[in-house]
Amino acid sequence: MNIIVCIKQVPDTTEVKIDPSTGRLIREGVPSIINPEDKNALEEALKIKEEYSSKIIVLTMGPSQAEDALREALAMGADEAILLSDIKFAGSDTWATANALAGAIKTIGKYDLILCGRQAIDGDTAQVGPQVAEALGIPQITYAQKIELKNNKAVVERELEDGYEIIESNLPALITCTQNLNEPRYLSLKGIDKSFEKNITKWTAKDAGINENLVGIKVSPTMVKKTFSPNAKGQGVILKGSIKEMASELIEKLKEKEFIKQYG
Amino acid sequence: MAKVKLKEEYPGFSLTLNGIILNKGDDFTDIEQSFELDQAINNDYVEIFKEETKGKKAEVVEGNEVWVFAEQRNGKISRVVFELLGKAHELAGKLNVKVGALLLCERANGLQDELLSYGAHKVYLVENALLKDYRTDLYTKVISDLIKNENPQIVIYGATNIGRDLAPRIAQRITTGLTADCTGLDIDEDGLLLQTRPAFGGNIMAQIKCPKHKPQMSTVRPGTFKINKIKDDKGEVVKVKVSLTDPITKIIDIIKSKKKKANLEDAQIIVSGGRGLGNKENFRMIEELASLIGAEIGASRAVVDSGWIAKDHQVGQTGKTVRPKVYIACGISGAIQHRAGMQNSEIIIAINKDPNAMIFSLADYGIVADVKQFIPALIAELKKQ
Numbered sequence: 001m002n003i004i005v006c007i008k009q010v011p012d013t014t015e016v017k018i019d020p021s022t023g024r025l026i027r028e029g030v031p032s033i034i035n036p037e038d039k040n041a042l043e044e045a046l047k048i049k050e051e052y053s054s055k056i057i058v059l060t061m062g063p064s065q066a067e068d069a070l071r072e073a074l075a076m077g078a079d080e081a082i083l084l085s086d087i088k089f090a091g092s093d094t095w096a097t098a099n100a101l102a103g104a105i106k107t108i109g110k111y112d113l114i115l116c117g118r119q120a121i122d123g124d125t126a127q128v129g130p131q132v133a134e135a136l137g138i139p140q141i142t143y144a145q146k147i148e149l150k151n152n153k154a155v156v157e158r159e160l161e162d163g164y165e166i167i168e169s170n171l172p173a174l175i176t177c178t179q180n181l182n183e184p185r186y187l188s189l190k191g192i193d194k195s196f197e198k199n200i201t202k203w204t205a206k207d208a209g210i211n212e213n214l215v216g217i218k219v220s221p222t223m224v225k226k227t228f229s230p231n232a233k234g235q236g237v238i239l240k241g242s243i244k245e246m247a248s249e250l251i252e253k254l255k256e257k258e259f260i261k262q263y264g
Numbered sequence: 265m266a267k268v269k270l271k272e273e274y275p276g277f278s279l280t281l282n283g284i285i286l287n288k289g290d291d292f293t294d295i296e297q298s299f300e301l302d303q304a305i306n307n308d309y310v311e312i313f314k315e316e317t318k319g320k321k322a323e324v325v326e327g328n329e330v331w332v333f334a335e336q337r338n339g340k341i342s343r344v345v346f347e348l349l350g351k352a353h354e355l356a357g358k359l360n361v362k363v364g365a366l367l368l369c370e371r372a373n374g375l376q377d378e379l380l381s382y383g384a385h386k387v388y389l390v391e392n393a394l395l396k397d398y399r400t401d402l403y404t405k406v407i408s409d410l411i412k413n414e415n416p417q418i419v420i421y422g423a424t425n426i427g428r429d430l431a432p433r434i435a436q437r438i439t440t441g442l443t444a445d446c447t448g449l450d451i452d453e454d455g456l457l458l459q460t461r462p463a464f465g466g467n468i469m470a471q472i473k474c475p476k477h478k479p480q481m482s483t484v485r486p487g488t489f490k491i492n493k494i495k496d497d498k499g500e501v502v503k504v505k506v507s508l509t510d511p512i513t514k515i516i517d518i519i520k521s522k523k524k525k526a527n528l529e530d531a532q533i534i535v536s537g538g539r540g541l542g543n544k545e546n547f548r549m550i551e552e553l554a555s556l557i558g559a560e561i562g563a564s565r566a567v568v569d570s571g572w573i574a575k576d577h578q579v580g581q582t583g584k585t586v587r588p589k590v591y592i593a594c595g596i597s598g599a600i601q602h603r604a605g606m607q608n609s610e611i612i613i614a615i616n617k618d619p620n621a622m623i624f625s626l627a628d629y630g631i632v633a634d635v636k637q638f639i640p641a642l643i644a645e646l647k648k649q
């Protein structure tokens with residue numbers, strides 16, 4: 001079984017702070033991590049490997065420091081790692097990113113299963129997984145909360161808003177993984193030691209045989225026009241007085257507006 | 265001098281410009297040119313009145329339509345579809361084109377009329393037994409083919425577990441852009457779709473365009489836009505015939521969750537708790553207050569991550585988007601990631617002991633107090649009355 005796990009190195013957006021005087025994002029000092037749900041994808045691959053003899057290849061696209069994420073994935077137990085890194089990829093939107101990843105996957109050649117995180121915490125789009133599947137022309141199952149492999153088929157529980165559906169697919173297939181799928185393992189010292197014996201392959205667009213007309217900022221269909229911090233000016237009323245006074249004033253205000261009349 | 269009014273998407277109740285208070289829902293008001301006005305325009309808080317929109321209404325032209333994917337489950341249209349139709353109707357009005365709804369199902373059984381009464385001018389109806397339940401490959405094929413034949417300029421999908429599976433697949437197949445989880449949609453001066461969404465984990469907002477490819481496509485989270493009943497008497501149903509082969513994947517079963525999930529999207533009042541409550545035991549205060557005033561329970565990401573309450577209560581960029589009449593934020597600091605999910609609430613009440621907490625910038629009523637003391641006092645007062 002050949003399993004490709006697509007991962008992304010992301011800023012830990014839960015650690016981002018806002019400068020209270022300017023309302024701007026403070027990007028400095030924000031640690032880089034493997035996107036959490038990509039770790040669930042890797043953990044699932046490792047669990048499959050425990051049952052079926054498998055080779056796990058982790059694939060990422062990013063700047064050279066994304067090597068740290070790959071090194072961590074190798075330490076968790078992945079067998080091989082590929083870093084797609086090229087200035088030509090810069091500014092790719094999800095469409096162009098999917099073209100790059102799919103191009104590299106075609107060059108890797110033999111695969112039975114592609115696992116991705118459902119979405120990355122910096123963009124939260126959940127688009128790249130399905131777009132890679134489409135670019136490769138293989139079935140996709142998104143929002144996986146349970147994966148079983150049987151007779152060269154994947155049987156997957158796919159989360160829905162009000163329950164889940166069980167979907168069976170032939171392989172190869174691409175599955176996007178949620179945090180409910182498993183608990184990613186911690187790194188062991190032995191794993192970290194072993195990771196340095198493994199090689200990280202670095203590919204440019206050309207090395208990976210990627211069509212350069214399908215990647216990068218110039219051909220990306222979407223463009224960011226601007227970003228801004230929605231620091232709305234407060235126009236509200238700050239209540240005064242003791243806690244008890246404020247509590248009864250609040251109830252009065254809500255009754256005035258008839259919001260809690262039926263309950264008051 | 266400019267005539268402006270507050271946008272529906274503005275994250276607050278009112279805004280003061282040059283000393284004049286603009287309330288949400290007010291009509292256009294004259295405001296002198298000023299730095300404050302420029303800033304409000306730049307931040308996309310206000311809509312500017314354009315003369316040409318006042319004069320005689322331009323003819324609605326055929327083609328170049330604005331489409332909404334009319335997601336159905338079990339023969340019932342998802343609520344988000346009606347929210348999207350209202351928005352699509354507004355966008356189509358600015359472009360003088362029609363709104364089309366795409367309905368894929370086994371049998372429509374009157375669903376097409378529902379779509380026509382919430383803003384659709386046209387329903388593209390594809391009836392086929394294989395389209396009864398959502399299937400990635402079949403839905404992608406049918407919709408991609410329809411898009412290629414009819415050339416709509418905009419297609420909007422609900423950012424549901426179905427919409428977020430389907431829309432990227434279509435975008436890749438037909439080579440166009442897709443913007444996920446938009447919180448605002450508008451038409452810019454060039455007639456392009458201006459898509460606003462939280463970025464960087466919901467810490468900033470980004471405006472995104474798709475200038476060179478058609479259609480421009482977005483997904484929108486449920487609860488983002490208001491539902492409007494808009495009856496179009498000349499509504500039209502276009503039946504589309506398709507020939508399909510069996511889907512490549514097989515649904516073995518669809519299982520409904522037995523546990524009742526929190527229904528925050530429909531709630532009139534939400535009491536939401538954050539890290540300021542200190543611990544899981546104190547979070548029970550939120551539950552008591554909520555049951556006392558008939559509210560649903562919300563929570564910040566931090567407390568969900570800490571396991572104080574289940575994920576289906578989470579409000580924010582990675583949780584739910586809500587727009588209740590009253591949102592009571594208890595011990596929530598108000599990171600943009602949280603605000604993205606609740607800023608469209610009608611009245612926001614914030615309780616936080618830090619007077620500089622970001623949440624106060626959204627609040628209509630602010631209470632600077634330790635939430636652990638204030639909520640018991642509020643509960644006691646409510647019980648007294």
